[in-house]
Amino acid sequence: MRAIAVSAFRAEPGLVELPKPEPAAGEVRVKIEYAALNPHDWQTADGAGGDPAQQVFPLVIGVDFAGRVDMIGSGDNPFRVGDPVLGRVTTTALGTGTYCEYASVPHDSLIVPAPRELPLRLAAALPSAGMAAAQILEAAAVRPGGRLLVIGAAGGVGSCLTQLATARDVRVLAAVRGDERTRMGALGAAVTIDTTAGTGSLEAAVREVCPDGVDALVDLVSTDPASFAPHAALVRTGGVALSTRGAAGPAAGPAGTRGPRCADFRLAPTAVLLATLAKATASGALSVPISIELPLEKAPQALAENRMGGARGKTLFVL
Ligand SMILES: NC(=O)c1ccc[n+]([C@@H]2O[C@H](COP(=O)([O-])OP(=O)(O)OC[C@H]3O[C@@H](n4cnc5c(N)ncnc54)[C@H](OP(=O)(O)O)[C@@H]3O)[C@@H](O)[C@H]2O)c1
Numbered sequence: 001m002r003a004i005a006v007s008a009f010r011a012e013p014g015l016v017e018l019p020k021p022e023p024a025a026g027e028v029r030v031k032i033e034y035a036a037l038n039p040h041d042w043q044t045a046d047g048a049g050g051d052p053a054q055q056v057f058p059l060v061i062g063v064d065f066a067g068r069v070d071m072i073g074s075g076d077n078p079f080r081v082g083d084p085v086l087g088r089v090t091t092t093a094l095g096t097g098t099y100c101e102y103a104s105v106p107h108d109s110l111i112v113p114a115p116r117e118l119p120l121r122l123a124a125a126l127p128s129a130g131m132a133a134a135q136i137l138e139a140a141a142v143r144p145g146g147r148l149l150v151i152g153a154a155g156g157v158g159s160c161l162t163q164l165a166t167a168r169d170v171r172v173l174a175a176v177r178g179d180e181r182t183r184m185g186a187l188g189a190a191v192t193i194d195t196t197a198g199t200g201s202l203e204a205a206v207r208e209v210c211p212d213g214v215d216a217l218v219d220l221v222s223t224d225p226a227s228f229a230p231h232a233a234l235v236r237t238g239g240v241a242l243s244t245r246g247a248a249g250p251a252a253g254p255a256g257t258r259g260p261r262c263a264d265f266r267l268a269p270t271a272v273l274l275a276t277l278a279k280a281t282a283s284g285a286l287s288v289p290i291s292i293e294l295p296l297e298k299a300p301q302a303l304a305e306n307r308m309g310g311a312r313g314k315t316l317f318v319l
Helices: 039-045 120-125 127-140 156-167 181-187 201-209 225-232 271-283 296-307
Strands: 002-006 014-017 027-036 064-072 084-088 102-106 111-113 147-151 171-176 191-194 214-219 235-243 261-264 290-295 314-318
Touching: 002 296, 014 296, 027 084, 027 120, 027 127, 039 296, 064 120, 064 127, 084 120, 084 127, 084 271, 111 271, 120 271, 120 290, 120 314, 127 156, 127 214, 127 235, 127 271, 147 156, 156 171, 156 181, 171 181, 171 201, 181 191, 191 201, 214 225, 225 235, 290 296, 296 314
Parallel strands: 147 171, 147 214, 171 191, 214 235, 235 261, 290 314
Antiparallel strands: 002 014, 027 064, 027 102, 027 314, 064 084, 084 111
């Protein structure tokens, strides 16, 4: 089967030919129809969180998929051949990924039936971004009427988060590079801030709406405490400031300082949450914006582009 893989951490991703994985006992094999790009994919290929001694190479990139069950391993299994499914592969440490034609996964892992009304292309875009957005919203703990500042709001997580927060009557301040008022307004953002509008434009725009600070921050962009700290400073005392990129820790300041509670968010995906989000997407309550659909061969270029930022919704690979 065709796959996009790296031969070592930090190597260039490329197209390779690999054997079709046979489903072991308790597994299902999925014929993948769509895989979605997440920054996690190039971060994993760079070696983030991976132990080179444990890693099997070639490492097939990708975690999100949608497709149809094509073969069932031995033993009891709730799935049937032909079932449409979506999921998130959780065993990249073993060399399994989703930028490929087939993946074998345990039936009791993060794989759920795709509702009949949910097109598989939308299903593939949902797992990582949708689950992260839902869990970030819980962690941010903003009450209805409260204000949530999202830095990097036009990408996969930010687009879902803006909608889920708005549905709970949380007012979203969406910070994006460029004029994205139409896009973010359509997703429900109360205020859209162009962070390229000049030095201090973010702080000025936030203080105009919330002189005492927002109730919570979700920073999807900063990679170090020095970049995160000025964003966290826009949160009121007693609020919550979250980083999805491990930038929060020391920015919390010494114990006892006044200010927000800063934390690094970690996705804890569950099949129950994924099934709930799949239903919400099928019903139209949640929409996952697709920015582009590409053939698998274009994945290396798409990964390189995603590193530079500028995502406007999800990139999908068509298998
Ligand atoms: N910790 C966890 O469990 C967890 C879970 C999910 C996601 N994440 C992380 O959260 C981040 C956002 O995820 P996502 O899926 O929303 O990503 P995405 O779809 O690629 O969107 C990222 C957004 O950030 C903005 N951005 C601003 N400056 C950037 C820069 N220097 N480089 C890259 N992007 C920049 C981009 O828009 P502009 O260019 O317009 O600013 C883009 O829309 C990723 O790093 C991801 O790995 C972590």
